[in-house]
Amino acid sequence: MRYVSPYDPGARTPVTPAPRPDALAGRTVALLDISKNRGAEFLDRVERNLRDRGAAVERFAKPLFSRPAAGELIERIAARADVAVEGLAD
Amino acid sequence: MPPVADMPAPGFTLPSTTGAPVGLSELLAGGPAVVMFVTDDCPTCELTLRRLGAVGADVTVVCEAPPAAASRLAARTGFGGRMLSEPAPYDTSRAYGLDAVPTTIAIAPGGVVAGTVVGWDAAALSALVGLDLGPEPPARKPGCAAKSTYDAAQLAADGGTGDDDPEAMFELGWTDGLPTIAPTPERVAAMLAGRDPAASLGPVAPGMGEATLERVAACAVLAGCRPGHFPIVEAAVRAMLEPAFNLHGQAVTTQPAGQIAVVNGPIRRSAGLNAGMGALGPGARANATIGRALRLVVALTGEGMPGRLDRSTLGQPGKVGTCLAEDEERSPWPPLHTERGLDADQSAVTLLAGDAPLSISEHRSRTPEELAAALGWAAATLWAPNWWPIGAATLFVICPEHADTLAVGGWSKDDVRRAIWEAVQRPAGELRHGEFTARVANAPDAELVPKWDAPGDILLVVAGGEAGRFSAVFGPCVGMDWIPITQEVRCDT
Numbered sequence: 094m095r096y097v098s099p100y101d102p103g104a105r106t107p108v109t110p111a112p113r114p115d116a117l118a119g120r121t122v123a124l125l126d127i128s129k130n131r132g133a134e135f136l137d138r139v140e141r142n143l144r145d146r147g148a149a150v151e152r153f154a155k156p157l158f159s160r161p162a163a164g165e166l167i168e169r170i171a172a173r174a175d176v177a178v179e180g181l182a183d
Numbered sequence: 184m185p186p187v188a189d190m191p192a193p194g195f196t197l198p199s200t201t202g203a204p205v206g207l208s209e210l211l212a213g214g215p216a217v218v219m220f221v222t223d224d225c226p227t228c229e230l231t232l233r234r235l236g237a238v239g240a241d242v243t244v245v246c247e248a249p250p251a252a253a254s255r256l257a258a259r260t261g262f263g264g265r266m267l268s269e270p271a272p273y274d275t276s277r278a279y280g281l282d283a284v285p286t287t288i289a290i291a292p293g294g295v296v297a298g299t300v301v302g303w304d305a306a307a308l309s310a311l312v313g314l315d316l317g318p319e320p321p322a323r324k325p326g327c328a329a330k331s332t333y334d335a336a337q338l339a340a341d342g343g344t345g346d347d348d349p350e351a352m353f354e355l356g357w358t359d360g361l362p363t364i365a366p367t368p369e370r371v372a373a374m375l376a377g378r379d380p381a382a383s384l385g386p387v388a389p390g391m392g393e394a395t396l397e398r399v400a401a402c403a404v405l406a407g408c409r410p411g412h413f414p415i416v417e418a419a420v421r422a423m424l425e426p427a428f429n430l431h432g433q434a435v436t437t438q439p440a441g442q443i444a445v446v447n448g449p450i451r452r453s454a455g456l457n458a459g460m461g462a463l464g465p466g467a468r469a470n471a472t473i474g475r476a477l478r479l480v481v482a483l484t485g486e487g488m489p490g491r492l493d494r495s496t497l498g499q500p501g502k503v504g505t506c507l508a509e510d511e512e513r514s515p516w517p518p519l520h521t522e523r524g525l526d527a528d529q530s531a532v533t534l535l536a537g538d539a540p541l542s543i544s545e546h547r548s549r550t551p552e553e554l555a556a557a558l559g560w561a562a563a564t565l566w567a568p569n570w571w572p573i574g575a576a577t578l579f580v581i582c583p584e585h586a587d588t589l590a591v592g593g594w595s596k597d598d599v600r601r602a603i604w605e606a607v608q609r610p611a612g613e614l615r616h617g618e619f620t621a622r623v624a625n626a627p628d629a630e631l632v633p634k635w636d637a638p639g640d641i642l643l644v645v646a647g648g649e650a651g652r653f654s655a656v657f658g659p660c661v662g663m664d665w666i667p668i669t670q671e672v673r674c675d676t
Contacts, residue, residue, distance in 0.1 A: 095270070097371040097401040099357060099483035101392030159432025159663040161388075 114175060118147030123174035125162070126154040132182040139178060148176075185279055185286050186296045192218075192288065193278035197245060197267040200254045205267055210243055211292050217241065217312055219287040220276055223248035223256045225327035231285045231303050234319075236262035240312045245269050247276055247284070247330040251351040276331035283326045287311055302326040357405055357483060359475065359503050366401035374400035374410050384417070385424040388431035389493075390486025394420055398484045399476075405483075406476035406504070412454050412469055414674045415506075415532055416476045419444045422534040422668040423477065432663035433536045434487035437494050440536050440660035441502035442477055443578065445644055447509050447520035448530030450672050456508035460648030463507055463540055463580065463655060474504025501539040505657075507646055513583050514645035515590035522596065523669040530672035535578050535642070536660035541565070546652045551589045555602035558585070558654060563607050563634050565658040569614040571623060572636045575659035576667050579603075582647035585654045600638035607634040642667065 114120055122143050124136045140150045153170055155162050158181075170177050186192060196206040210216040219235075219242050221228035235242050243265045246253035250268040257266045269275050279288070282301070289297040289311050300307045303324040309316045349362035357363055364370065371380075380397035387394045396417070403416045423430055423442055433440050446456055457467035464470055481487040489498055511518040511527075520531035543561040548554035558579060566573050581589065581599075589599050612628030623632055635641055647653070 095368065096355075096357075097366045097368055097397055097404075099366065099398050099401040099405065099479065100486075101390075101395075101398065101484060104386070104390050104392035104486065157664055159429060159436070161431055 117143065117176065119149075120175040121149040121151060121173060123170045123177040124150060124152050125170065125177060125179045126152065127158040127162075127179060127181060128155055129158045129180075129182045132158075132180045135182045136178075136180040139180065185281055185299050185301065186288065187299055188296055190296045192290045192294050192296050193275070194294070195245075195275040195278070197269050197275060198250055200250050200257065200266045200268060205243070205265065207290070207294070211290065211294060214292055215297065216243060216290050217287060218243050218245060218290060219285050220245045220247065220279065220281055220329065221256070221285050222246065222327060222330050223252045225284055227303050227324045227326040228285045229256070229260050230321075230324060231287075231308070232256070232260035232262040234303075234305075234316045235308075235312070236260055236264070238314045238316060240264065240314050240316075242287070242312060243267065245275060247273055249348070249351055251354040252348055254354075255350065271330070273329070273331035276329050281329035281331050284329045285326050286329070352405065356488075357479075359478060359482060361503065363405040363479075364407055366404040370404045371397060371400045374403050374408065374413050376410050376413065384420050387420075387424065387480060387485030388487070389434045390484075392484040392486060394424065394480060394484050399480055402479040402483060403472075403476040406479055407468065407472040408476050409455075409468070409472075412473050412476070414530075414672050415444070415446055415450060415454060415473050418670040418672040419473070419477050419506075419532045419534060420480055422532060422670040423480070425668045427666050428534060428536070428668045429663055429665040430481070430485070433660050433665065434481055434485060435492055435494055436660070436663065437496045438660055438663075439495050439497050439499040439502065439538050440663075441499070441505060441538075442474075442481070443501075443535045443537050443657055444474055444477060444506040445509060445519060445533040445535070445578070446473075446506065446531070446672070447511065447518045447533070448525075448672065449528065450530035450674070451508040451511075456506070458508040458510035458513075458646045462510070462646035462648075463505075470506045470508070471504065474506030476504070477506070478502060478504045499539040505537075507580065507644070509644040510583070510646045513586070515586055516596045516643070516645070519642065519644050520669060523667075525669065525671060530674075531669050532672055533642075533667055533669040535576060535657065535667045536663065536665050537578060537657035538660075540580065540655040540657050543654045543656060544652065545585070545654070548588060551591055551594045551599070552602060552606075554585060554588050555599055556606035558656070559603035559607040559634065562603075562656045562658075565634075565656065566661045567618045569616050569619040569623065570661070571609065571614055571620060571632045571634050573634055573640075573659065573661060574620070574636065575661050575663075575665070576640050576642055577635065577659050578642045578644070578657045580647065580655045580657075581643055581645050582651060582654045583645060583649055584652045586645045596643050597638070599643060600641040603641055604633055604635055604638040608632060 253268040384394040608631040611626035
């Protein structure tokens, strides 16, 4: 096709998620609070449920919900946890 | 002349409408093949495709049109067989020496022509494809000129390259729902006017596609901009990509906010922007297309397409594009860009994040105090009725008659801002309903809370027709940590 594309093909490469673990017991789950209103309440409940299932939990937070997580934060989560859960709320 | 029996059939590889490219050698791998050349706007070709489709004839069609147009031809004729696309410059058609379409050619496995039929000839075609195409009239019908025979003037009359069909843009998804102009290399080059196509303005949130000038120009072409509009589009994209504007938050939010461009300076006139009657549209190409180009950069290059990464609950019609110009000549006050540090003879675009405009009718106020209060109270429910302060810059568009009333006695823009800010304040205790801010939650009941943190959060521009006392206010995008950004529009890059 002889059009000039408005898209950046480099930006369209999908990211492959890490393989899903078969169980959570004995694994570390990162809970990321994006700093939306009442997000912490939601994640508190998730944390209790995860601990009941034998998972270790580490909490992380973004300073502001409307901006993407910093690369450093993502790397820290990846280094310390097997699974990550992001909590959106309002 | 098309090839006749015993002549070699020229080889070709052409894109199929359903997938991968298809070559002649592949067609001949399983035995003899029948190849039929058609165009997408020839009644005889349509007749032939309908009749061949009705009997399920094993014919490979080469359509002198882009894939999208070829697909539509197949759909409207009910032809379910293999359809290949040959857009301009029609090299394959030319290699086959076509004069007219349809031209149907039987080719033996060795690549030698076994027979040729030009036009619709029921008996001859039945023999060629080995199926009875039925007795329905007509028995014969001449076809149309093959596009490969067109001269430059005919090609131009045909839409230049045949790539201009807005349907093709819809099929690619390069649209905001309205028809777009195909970004052909020629049009994009004209838009760039010598700028470096590879130069980048930065990644566009949320998908972080790189906004090369070439892609921005492609969006400007799609939007319908003229090259004279491009300096404004470029400056607006620069402003939009400033980190302090936080496009990411705006682009993915469930809020309805879009990006609002306010143009100041001499380029308003040369670009043909309308700052007068109907200044917020519709009607003026420059206003409509510049705002639209900006939004297409977000939706396409930035991947922020509504319903995909753009998660807006409702959206709003201004999100197709909002670009306005200040009527500096009619305004009693200095223009917006000079308040933001530029000189009056510079051109500039100021970008804000906001919703559709809310119209404010006010025909009774005769003093600046009364009118400022009316404008301010009309804006008091923006975002949410009890969300005070709103916490984001808010743009008022003041119509000329209102501007005259506000400027009586020499009021400056700052005076108007302060009057609006002072007028719209309520005791915290009255605001504790539904959704309210932490400031309202924590303040003593009697403490007055203003709708805006400070008068400086109120932006004023003058625009609109001479008659009528209708101003407008754009509800801002809230909670997204953005500030208005002003960029100079430079025409010499």
